[in-house]
Amino acid sequence: MPLPQSLRDFEKRWSHRNRPLDFSGVWRFRELLPFASDEQIVTIGEGQTMLKTSQPVARYVGVNDDGLFLQYEGLNPSGSFKDNGMTAASTHATMVGAKVAACASTGNTSASLAVYASVAQKFKVVVFVGSGKIAFGKLSQALDYGAKTIQIQGDFDDALARVREVCQTEGIYLCNSVNPFRLEGQKSIMYRVLEGLDWQVPDWIVVPGGNLGNSSAFGKAFMELKALGLIDRIPRLAIINAQGANTLYQLYEKEGLRWNGGRYDRDRSSDFFTKMDQEDRRASTLASAIEINRPVNFSKSLRALDVCDGIVREVSDQEILDAKAQVGAGGLGCEPASAASVAGARLLKEEGVIAAGDRVVCILTGHQLKDPNATVAYHSATDEHLDEKLMNHGVNKTPFSNGPIVVENDLDKIINVIRSF
């Protein structure tokens, strides 16, 4: 169809859900990411996600009961938002006849690329992961989907530098979010958010920031929709870093670096990275999906912040895990990195930047089951017994823990415990 006059026109495709491209939450909007013909598209039904209010999370954040929306991207086939982008990158990989595709990953990118390769059967996959840095839920996916997994000594930033070299010399198709087609696919997350709000623009989009692909894609989505006359205003964007991986926060908020029409002060950012190297400063956070100190989409994210009158905040691992427990108790749950969005929204409300009456959308980027270790460590902790890994990341209390209760296998004792709730 030609580009619609109104975003509402896309809704008509809901009645064609037996057609794979109309069923996909990404390709339903294919006129807004027009680089492939219908026959070329590789889809596995990604983007069947939903936007949901949560009264308990709204209260935790401090906004009106109906003002907090959670966009559950964990409902994607591989359990994270990465599938929105990987369907597009896989499509492009097959368009150019790639035989092998590769990525470096903190886990979700590799899980996503691996599932597309195993379904499409058109190219093989090599994934690079850092040592001891990957949550088991994610590693298990790459292994199970048949991806060749190379574990190198180092962290994500090391793995990414290496995979870029390998792709260059071996002619392998690179699927990290430097791949622009991934960002095209990830624009659809914002289309679905608007759809979930009956095409009304919210006041805030709050998203965790790692490699900054999502935030960059969101900015591009809104810029284009505005230019096409399909929306009349652009929401504000809040990108939330973990304190232990806060490059964007440092450069944008502390050093005041701005997009400046594309002529941003590159000396300032390269000085920052030189110093980071000299001090051998490594990213460190329990939110492993955003444990990244050298975001590849850094400059694009400056543009997104410019387009969306954006702001950046950092939150501690304590705040992230507390917010995660609140999301779990108040909805479908998420992995640690995702909860940075809710922790960030709460901080911005405290600061008075977000108002109680604002409509705030937090992006829950990954599924709760991706990283069960973090969840169990938090909930099993008591004031006397804290998990060592949590403590090493500054998490020294667990106000919302809900640990298993150990009871003797004795009916009366079990009933007594239940009656005491």
Ligand SMILES: *Cc1c(COP(=O)(O)O)cnc(C)c1O
């Ligand atoms: C990849 C990922 C992020 C970070 O997204 P970027 O686009 O790299 O900023 C956040 N949360 C989860 C669960 C992820 O998988």
